[in-house]
Amino acid sequence: MPLRRIRLADHRGREATVTLVPRRKPPSAHFADASGAPVHFARLIKSTMETDHDALLSRYGDPESLARALIDGDPEIDMEAAGREAGPCDRVHVGADGQPFYSARMVEVVVDREGNEIDRREPVETPANMLPDLPPRWSGKLIPRVEAARRYAFTRAYQVRHTNSLEYDFLLGLARYLEERDALALVGSEPKGTGPLILERNGAPMKGFLEGRTRGETYLLTLHLAAFELKMPEAGP
C-alpha cells in the first residue's frame, strides 16, 4: 500500500507535499500448545440459516412450542455443519426471509446515542482532502502542548517525513519553529486551514495538529489527529 501524502504550508508561507508514515504495528504474542507447536485461529460454524432463531420460530409456530422442542431435542444444532471449520468467508446481505440480495441500494441510517433510528438518507461520498488542488494555508493557530494533551483525544498519529533535501529543509524548519514555541499547530482544510482533515474517502473528519521536535540536525514531526475533544458525554433524554 503506498504511503499517504499531505500538502502542508508553514509559517514562512512555503508549502510542500510530504509523506506520512504510519506507526508500526505493535508486536503481538503468538500462541503455542503445550508441546510448543504454534496454534492458529479458525472460524467454526455455529449454526445455519435453518437452525437460527427465526427459522425455528417459524417452524414451531410459537415460543412455547419452540422452547418445548429445544428441551426435548436439539433442533438448534445442524449435526452436519456445526463445529466445522468455515474457511474463507464473504459477507452476504440477506433479506427478512433469509434470501440473499443480489442487488441492493445502500442507505445511510442515522441513529442517536441509544441506537434509535432518527434519519434515513442517501449516502454522500466524502472525498479525502489531504491533497487539495489549491495551495494549503498556514492556519497560524498554535495551541500549547500541555493544553492540547488535556483537551483532545489523539487517536491516530503519522510521522511527517521528507523524500528529498528541499522537503527536509522545509520540515526541519517547521519542527524547530513548533519546538521553540512548545506548541502544536492546527493543520486543516478549507481556505483558512482550520477545517477538519479527512484521511480517506468517506473517512471520519478529524482535527489535525502538527507537533515538532529536533535533535541536532534531525527532527521528529508528527501529525496528531483528534477524533473528539475530552468532554463529559451529554446526558440522555
Place this chain on the structure above:
Amino acid sequence: MSDRPADSIVKLADYLWWLLPTFLKTKVRAGSLVARFAEIWGEHLDAARETLIVIIPELLAATTGRSQAAEEVVTSEDVFDHVVTKVYVLEAEALDPVLESKLRAGAIFRIPYRPRLGHMENPAFLLANEHGIFLVHAELCDFDYVGLTQTIAETDDAWEEAATDGDEFGFELDWEADHAVA
C-alpha cells in the same frame, strides 16, 4: 607456471563431487549419510523448539480492582509519544485533595493499565480539564528522529483502521483480548 593453492582446492572439490555418486551407490552408505543429516537437523530443530518454549512471555496481571501507583508525567512529550485507544470519564468516589489540585493545575499522571490478564504493557494517562477527570488508555507510536539521509520503508496502516473500525472479520486481536484470561 604453477597453480595457486586455491586452484588446487577447487580441483580437489571437483574430484570429490565426481566421486560422490559412486560413493552413494552403496545403499548402506547412502542410508547412513541421510540418517546422519536427519539426526543433525533433528537436533537443531529440537534446540530451536526449546528456545521457543523458553521465550514464552510472562502473563501480566490485570490492573483493574487493584491499587496502582500514579507516576507524574514530567513532560507532555510523553503523552504525544502515544496514540489514544480508549477514553474513560472518571467519577471519583474519593479524591485526594493533593492529587486533585495537581490535576486541576495541569499535571498528567501515568498509570499502568491492563483491563485483563495479558502479555501487553500499555500505559494510561490520568488527566483533567474543565470538563472533568479522564483516564486515557494509550499505545506507543514508536517514531524515530530522521535526518537528511534516511529511507522510508513502505508500511501498511490498514491494521490500524481495521482495529479501530472493529471489523468483524479481523477478529484475531479481539479473540486474544477476550480469551487472555482463559
